[in-house]
Amino acid sequence: MVRNKTLKDFEEVIRKCVKCGVCQAHCPPYLVKKREGAVARGKIALAAAVLDGETGIEKRLQEDISLCLMCGSCVKKCPNKVPTDGIIGAMRREITDRNGLPVMAKLLAGTIGSARMKNTLSKGAAFLRPLWSRKIPQSSGLHLRFGLPGMENRTVPEPAFSNLFDRVPEFSEGQPGRPVVGFFAGCSITYIYPEIGEMMVDILVRMGCSVFLPKNQGCCGIPALSSGHGKLVEELADNNIEVFAGKKVDWIVTACGSCNGGIGEYYRTLEGADRSFTDKVVDFSVFLEKEGFLEKLLEQKRTADPVKVTYHDPCHLKTQGITREPRDLLRALPYVDFVEMEDADACCGLGGTFSLYHYDVSKAVGARKLRGLEESGAEYVATTCPGCVMQLQDTINHAGLKVRAVHILELLLRMAPD
Amino acid sequence: MDITAVVKRLEAIVGADNVSAAKSDRITHSYDATQQKHLPDVVVYAASVNEVAQVVQLANEVEMPVLPRGAGSGFTGGSLPVYGGIVLVLSRMDRILDIDTENLTAEVEPGVVTATLQREVERLGLFYPPDPASKEFCTLGGNVAECAGGPRCVKYGVTRDYILGLEVVTPTGDIITTGGKTLKNVAGYDLTRLFVGSEGTLGIVTKIIVKLLPKPAAKKTMLVLFKTIDGAARSVSAIIGAKIIPTTLEFLDGATIDCIRGKSSIDLPENCRAALIVEVDGDEDLLDRQMARIREIIEPSGTLAVKVAATDDESEQIWQVRRIVSPSLKQISPDKFNEDIVVPRSKVPDMIRELEKISSEYGVSIVNFGHAGDGNIHVNIMVDLKEEGMKEKVEIVLDRVFGAAVALRGSISGEHGIGTAKMNYLHMELDAATIDYMRRIKTALDPKNILNPGKIFLEKSSGESA
Ligand SMILES: Cc1cc2nc3c(=O)[nH]c(=O)nc-3n(C[C@H](O)[C@H](O)[C@H](O)COP(=O)(O)OP(=O)(O)OC[C@H]3O[C@@H](n4cnc5c(N)ncnc54)[C@H](O)[C@@H]3O)c2cc1C
Ligand code: SF4
Ligand code: SF4
Numbered sequence: 001m002v003r004n005k006t007l008k009d010f011e012e013v014i015r016k017c018v019k020c021g022v023c024q025a026h027c028p029p030y031l032v033k034k035r036e037g038a039v040a041r042g043k044i045a046l047a048a049a050v051l052d053g054e055t056g057i058e059k060r061l062q063e064d065i066s067l068c069l070m071c072g073s074c075v076k077k078c079p080n081k082v083p084t085d086g087i088i089g090a091m092r093r094e095i096t097d098r099n100g101l102p103v104m105a106k107l108l109a110g111t112i113g114s115a116r117m118k119n120t121l122s123k124g125a126a127f128l129r130p131l132w133s134r135k136i137p138q139s140s141g142l143h144l145r146f147g148l149p150g151m152e153n154r155t156v157p158e159p160a161f162s163n164l165f166d167r168v169p170e171f172s173e174g175q176p177g178r179p180v181v182g183f184f185a186g187c188s189i190t191y192i193y194p195e196i197g198e199m200m201v202d203i204l205v206r207m208g209c210s211v212f213l214p215k216n217q218g219c220c221g222i223p224a225l226s227s228g229h230g231k232l233v234e235e236l237a238d239n240n241i242e243v244f245a246g247k248k249v250d251w252i253v254t255a256c257g258s259c260n261g262g263i264g265e266y267y268r269t270l271e272g273a274d275r276s277f278t279d280k281v282v283d284f285s286v287f288l289e290k291e292g293f294l295e296k297l298l299e300q301k302r303t304a305d306p307v308k309v310t311y312h313d314p315c316h317l318k319t320q321g322i323t324r325e326p327r328d329l330l331r332a333l334p335y336v337d338f339v340e341m342e343d344a345d346a347c348c349g350l351g352g353t354f355s356l357y358h359y360d361v362s363k364a365v366g367a368r369k370l371r372g373l374e375e376s377g378a379e380y381v382a383t384t385c386p387g388c389v390m391q392l393q394d395t396i397n398h399a400g401l402k403v404r405a406v407h408i409l410e411l412l413l414r415m416a417p418d
Numbered sequence: 419m420d421i422t423a424v425v426k427r428l429e430a431i432v433g434a435d436n437v438s439a440a441k442s443d444r445i446t447h448s449y450d451a452t453q454q455k456h457l458p459d460v461v462v463y464a465a466s467v468n469e470v471a472q473v474v475q476l477a478n479e480v481e482m483p484v485l486p487r488g489a490g491s492g493f494t495g496g497s498l499p500v501y502g503g504i505v506l507v508l509s510r511m512d513r514i515l516d517i518d519t520e521n522l523t524a525e526v527e528p529g530v531v532t533a534t535l536q537r538e539v540e541r542l543g544l545f546y547p548p549d550p551a552s553k554e555f556c557t558l559g560g561n562v563a564e565c566a567g568g569p570r571c572v573k574y575g576v577t578r579d580y581i582l583g584l585e586v587v588t589p590t591g592d593i594i595t596t597g598g599k600t601l602k603n604v605a606g607y608d609l610t611r612l613f614v615g616s617e618g619t620l621g622i623v624t625k626i627i628v629k630l631l632p633k634p635a636a637k638k639t640m641l642v643l644f645k646t647i648d649g650a651a652r653s654v655s656a657i658i659g660a661k662i663i664p665t666t667l668e669f670l671d672g673a674t675i676d677c678i679r680g681k682s683s684i685d686l687p688e689n690c691r692a693a694l695i696v697e698v699d700g701d702e703d704l705l706d707r708q709m710a711r712i713r714e715i716i717e718p719s720g721t722l723a724v725k726v727a728a729t730d731d732e733s734e735q736i737w738q739v740r741r742i743v744s745p746s747l748k749q750i751s752p753d754k755f756n757e758d759i760v761v762p763r764s765k766v767p768d769m770i771r772e773l774e775k776i777s778s779e780y781g782v783s784i785v786n787f788g789h790a791g792d793g794n795i796h797v798n799i800m801v802d803l804k805e806e807g808m809k810e811k812v813e814i815v816l817d818r819v820f821g822a823a824v825a826l827r828g829s830i831s832g833e834h835g836i837g838t839a840k841m842n843y844l845h846m847e848l849d850a851a852t853i854d855y856m857r858r859i860k861t862a863l864d865p866k867n868i869l870n871p872g873k874i875f876l877e878k879s880s881g882e883s884a
Contacts, residue, residue, distance in 0.1 A: 018748075020451050021491040025531070025554035034509040034529065035463065036490065042446035049445050061442035079745035 002237045002270040004230045007090040011051055014087060016080045017044045023074035023084070028347040029067045032364040037064035040074035040084040047087050050094065057095050065091045067358065069351025069365070070226055071315035072261075086269055092228030157192055157390065164194035165215045168201050171247070174210035181209045181287075182249035182280070184240070186259035187219050188386035196386070199413045200255045200284060207291055214243040220262030226352025237267055241277045252280045253287050255409060257385030258352075261316025283317060285325040285384060285408070297332040306337040309411065310378035312369070312392060313345040314385035326384050329408060336411065341381075342372035350391040366395035373403055382408045419480045421459055428462055428504070431472045436463040447505040450490040450497050452839055458485065458499040463507045467585060467593055467624040473506055474622065474868065475591035483871050486618040488529065488557030492564065493756070494837025496617045500872040506622065508559050514538055515625070522630040523582060523599055528559025528623045532566075535628075545633040547574035550833070551744075559623050565615035567833035569666035569697075572791030574631075576833070578614045585625035586613055589864030599627055612859075617835050618870045620863055637665065637699035638709050639733040641725045642716060643690045647671055649720035650692035651767035654790045656715045657696070658763065662708060667791030668695040668740055671770065674787045677746045682739045690722055694790065695740055743787055750783065751800040755812060757819060761828030763793035772822040773797060780815050794832035820846050836874045844874065 023040035024030055030039035037043070043064060049055045070085040078084075164185055174180075181204050189197040197213075204211045218239050224232040240263060244252060254260040264281035267273045288294065311327050323345070331338045349355060349365030369392065373381060381392055381403055392405035406414070421439060428437045438444075439460040448457045459482070464470045477484045483503030490497055499505055512529035519542055526535060532553040536546050549568035550556055556566065562584070567576040583597030586609075596609035613621055644650040650669055657664065670678075672691035679686045686693070694716075698708045709726055717724075727733035747754055761769045770786060773795075777784040788796040797819055801808050820830045820843045830836075830843050844853065857875055861867075871877070 018451070019449050019453050019490075021489055021552070021555050024489055024491075025533075034512060036446040036507075037443060045446055045449065046442055049442075055441045055445060058440060058442060060438065060440035064442060064446070080748065 002234050002241070002267070002272045004093060004233060005086065005090055005269060005271065007047065007051060007087075007094045010047070010083070010087050010090050013082055014044055014048050014051065017041060017048075017078075017082045018080060019045075020079065022077055022079060026073040026077045028069055028071065028073065028349065028351075028365040028368070029358070029361055031368070032361050033067065038067045040078070040082070043068060043088060043091070044082060044084060047091050050091070057098055062095055062099075065095065066354075067361065069315070069347055069349070069354045070222075071347045071351055072319035073315060073347060076319045089225050089228075092226075093230035096228040096230070159191045160194045162194065164190040164197040165213070167194055167198055168211075168213055170213055170215055172201060172205050172211040172213075174205055175208035178208035178210065179250040179291075180212060180248065182212045182214070182244050182247070182252040184217060184220070184244070184252050184254050184259055184263055184281075185213065186254065186256040186386070188390075189256055193386050193389075193407065193410070195413060196255060196407050196409045199409045200253070203288070203293070203409075203412070204253070207288075207293060209291075212244075212247045212249055214246060216243050220256075220259040221266070222258045222262040223353050225262070225266065226354065234270070237263075237270060237273065241267070241274050244277060245274075249280065251282050251287060252277070253282055253284050255284045255384070255407070256387070257283070257314030257316040257383075258387050261320070265316070265320060283322050283325070283384065285329050286322060288329060289325050294328060294332045297329075297334065300334040303335040306335050307380060308339055308376070308378045309333075309336045309380045309382050310339050310341040310373070310376045311344055312341075312348065312381050312383040312388055312405075314383055314388045315347050315351075317384060318345050326382075326408060330382055330411075333411065339376050339378055341376035341378065343369060344372065346372075348388045348391040348395070350387045355391070362391075363395070363398065366391055367399070369395060370399050370401065374401060378403060380411065381405050382411055384408055424476070424480055424482065424504075425460055427476055428460065428473065431476070432462055432464060432469050436465070437461070447487065447490075447507070448498070450492045450495060452493060452495045452498075452837075454495050454498055454838065456498045456500050457502065458505040459502045461505045461507065463510050465510055467587060470506065470508075470587045470622050470624055471591050471593050473504065474587055474589065477504055477868050478590055478866055481866055481868070484622075484868055485870055486559070486563070486622045488560030488563075489531070489552075489555050491552045491556045492560065492837065493758075493834040494564075494617075494831070494839040496564065496835055496837040496870070496873060497560075498838065500838060503871075508622075508624075509557065511624070512557075517542060517544070517630075518599075519544065521599060522632075523627055524630055525599075525625065525627050526558055528557060528562070528626060530558050532556055532558055532561055539630055540633055543633050544630040546580065546628060546630055547571075548577045548580060558626055558628075562614055562623050562626060563616065563618045564833065564835045567789075567792070567794065569668055569789055571789065571794075572667050573663045573665045573699075578611065580629045581610055581614055581626065582629050583627035584610055584613055584623050586621035586623055588621050589866075589869040593624075594621075597627065601629065615835070617837060617873055619860060619873055620869070622869070634665075634699035636702045636705055637697055637733075638705045639727040639736050640696045640709060640712065641684065641723075641727075641736045641739065642694045642696065643686065643722040643724075644692040644694070645689060645720045645722055647692040647770055648767060650694050650790070651770065653694060653716040653719045653721075654766060655764055656719070657712055658791075660711070660715050662698075662712060662715075664696050664712070664791060665699045666695065666697040667789070668787070669693065669766075669790035670740070670743065670787040671785065673783060673785040674743055677750060677785065678739065678742050681742050681746060683735050684725070684739055686739075687722065693739070695736055740787075747785060747798055747800065750785075751802050753801050753803045755799040755801070755816065757797045757799070757816065757830075758788070758794060758832045758834045759797055759819065759823040759828060759830060760792070760794040760832030761823055761826045763791065765826040765828065766790055766793055766795065769795060769822060769826055769828070773819065776815060776818050776822070780811055782811065782815060784815075789832075792832075793828065816843070817846075838873060841874065841876050844876075 027039045068088040072085045074084050185197045221233040221236040268278045349362040355362035389405045443461045444457045447461045448455045485499045485505045487497040487507045509529045511527040513527045516525040549570045550566040561577045565577050670693045783800045785798040
């Protein structure tokens with residue numbers, strides 16, 4: 001049984017903030033709102049004030065605490081490595097513990113099937129896109145991210161006709177002596193982009209790996225974490241850790257930056273989480289490089305007129321320092337002319353359930369990518385997180401640019417010569 | 419007038435969304451980088467000069483202090499409401515209004531972040547030199563108010579040297595303009611210079627016209643390790659003596675190097691007791707010759723190693739050494755007093771010797787680094803305030819440090835300002851008549867002591883209006 005850290009558990013690191021203000025340069029909501037309450041420093045001051053009993057959980061405080069993408073950008077640049085993303089998670093749980101779930105999350109809690117909220121389920125579900133609620137199970141974080149009203153302008157892809165579990169067997173046998181790889185697919189890949197998941201399994205098998213795709217794996221928990229639903233995070237984590245224990249795997253590969261941050265980085269912070277699970281979590285780009293996939297790509301003849309592709313850093317990989325491997329993968333693709341863009345590592349604006357509560361801020365955060373995208377001259381912006389793909393495409397659509405947002409594996413699939 | 423009535427009237431000026439007297443907003447506007455804490459009564463976000471003027475007029479009417487605030491990155495408490503009042507945040511006034519490539523000027527609102535302006539002008543081949551270490555988040559309004567400096571000041575000067583003109587809301591709520599768009603301008607008093615460095619006590623800057631330079635074609639960075647601090651100091655004098663003005667001349671003393679050893683990709687051996695980072699900029703072909711010349715000059719001063727960066731990456735590695743200093747200091751002691759004294763640059767060795775003496779005399783560790791090229795030394799007194807009698811000891815040590823700087827004809831602050839943090843020491847540097855002259859300016863312009871009270875000068879019990 002795992003347990004989220006409480007606000008109290010963070011007390012010591014909260015006091016480590018020296019109020020230097022460095023985080024202002026890196027916090028996406030602050031760069032849009034330009035208000036101290038939106039930046040890491042401000043939110044930490046509020047967390048400290050709550051701990052000290054200087055203030056209660058008043059409305060304005062809740063608004064400020066809701067203004068966080070949990071992207072971790074501030075943590076990476078903070079001279080004292082104050083884990084604001086984790087602190088915000090704890091603050092949101094503190095708020096829901098004291099006040100109950102906020103209205104939006106209440107509807108959502110219904111969709112996730114918490115007993116207390118069963119009654120809201122039917123009402124909540126009525127708002128959901130019909131196709132979404134039919135195709136995507138109630139336990140999926142996708143509902144938390146995209147499934148609510150008030151976002152009519154958002155362009156969200158429809159779920160795929162059949163999901164990944166229907167397309168790929170639970171176990172694909174590889175060559176003896178080669179690694180056994182668990183594949184944590186995550187909600188987006190399972191239900192919206194199953195072809196990315198198929199591609200992933202296909203590549204892994206072709207490299208001789210055996211692939212284990214447990215069908216009862218669930219949501220990584222990032223959307224629940226982001227909405228302060230601590231109990232749900234714990235339930236999801238317990239389940240995921242358990243189902244992967246069903247087979248002896250050497251690695252647990254993800255092809256979604258958020259899921260990687262969730263089942264790897266976040267689970268690591270849970271009290272009682274099994275390190276033998278979290279230590280195996282690896283992003284596909286890192287794994288492919290380690291297994292010599294790049295060399296194979298580089299052996300291929302380069303095409304005469306390659307397409308220009310640039311790369312967007314998903315926050316959850318950037319903060320773990322995974323920035324080179326996906327780029328090297330793109331560079332190795334024989335039909336890709338890789339170009340860097342300005343602000344490649346700026347957040348797309350999705351941030352768990354952030355865009356649900358703050359669609360305008362989320363859009364403004366996303367819009368900060370446009371200049372770099374346009375000036376790069378790229379036809380495709382590739383990334384390693386389906387959430388970013390959706391958010392980037394939404395931003396691009398609103399701006400009327402011609403660029404297409406894709407997952408790196410989609411590029412492999414779409415453009416592979418055979 | 420009670421606060422709800424003031425809030426109502428403020429809302430009428432800037433809109434309800436831009437005023438808050440909620441506890442959480444008061445908390446998030448109660449600090450800056452000094453970690454002192456003073457709660458304001460109300461927080462206001464201004465969007466235009468007219469709004470600023472009306473807020474100040476209202477404040478005069480109800481006699482409430484107004485505290486201009488940029489990014490709150492100040493090191494001396496300048497933006498803090500020591501008597502409560504209205505914190506007036508200018509971060510949302512962040513438009514670059516004009517970049518004039520013919521006259522090499524730019525016109526900006528005060529909330530523009532320094533590095534943002536730098537990036538935008540550099541896209542056009544231009545250059546705004548002042549580069550405080552906080553440039554990625556501090557505002558130009560704050561830079562003007564504190565006359566911010568940075569490593570590049572050796573060659574290019576400080577904020578003051580780049581401000582051509584200002585639009586200012588006076589402490590009584592009038593809107594005035596100073597200077598203009600021209601390099602030459604002697605119409606009337608030089609009010610621009612009066613406002614630069616006035617720490618938000620004489621007016622609120624709402625527009626800034628800055629001077630730009632052509633962007634230097636290239637730069638080269640060198641790291642030199644020395645066996646003694648004297649060797650490093652002699653090198654600085656020798657470089658300047660040879661009539662070479664590098665872009666930057668940063669030094670780290672032995673204690674600083676001990677703090678960062680093993681944390682950078684560059685090896686810093688045990689017997690390295692000082693280091694210099696030298697950077698030159700200009701035309702590419704000139705740089706190699708300049709670097710060679712500098713090597714020649716410093717080699718006799720007992721260098722351990724000289725590393726000239728061949729690539730941008732290597733140059734980045736060298737700067738990394740400098741950048742990890744501040745965060746690393748935290749690890750030697752729980753409390754740190756960071757002072758930014760300045761002495762004439764030829765006196766840097768004397769000052770360092772004096773600091774070593776003070777350190778051993780009082781048994782507290784003092785870590786020094788900073789801008790050797792302009793004599794600006796960041797003196798860090800590392801202590802644990804929980805130790806008995808330490809607070810009093812620190813006070814004596816600070817007294818000695820400032821005293822030594824002033825005795826060498828230096829100043830108690832090179833770039834961070836006085837604010838609340840150094841009020842007690844101002845008299846060590848300025849005589850009574852000079853302080854009185856400054857006070858008379860303040861009183862004449864701000865009769866009700868509305869604008870940023872309780873800063874720079876020890877209060878004579880006026881201004882406790884809130
Ligand atoms: C990590 C770090 C590194 C730093 N490095 C340097 C450095 O290398 N060199 C250096 O000089 N400083 C440095 N500083 C100090 C600080 O960044 C500068 O003093 C900066 O100019 C403050 O800008 P700000 O926008 O944060 O102003 P604030 O802190 O918000 O305010 C500072 C003062 O300016 C006044 N003010 C702000 N805006 C206006 C306005 N529009 N009109 C009138 N008054 C105004 C305020 O009332 C206050 O008195 C550093 C600070 C940090 C935290
Ligand atoms: S960068 Fe870190 S220490 Fe500095 S203000 Fe932000 S959270 Fe605090
Ligand atoms: S996690 Fe991201 S959004 Fe949240 S405070 Fe840090 S930088 Fe800002």
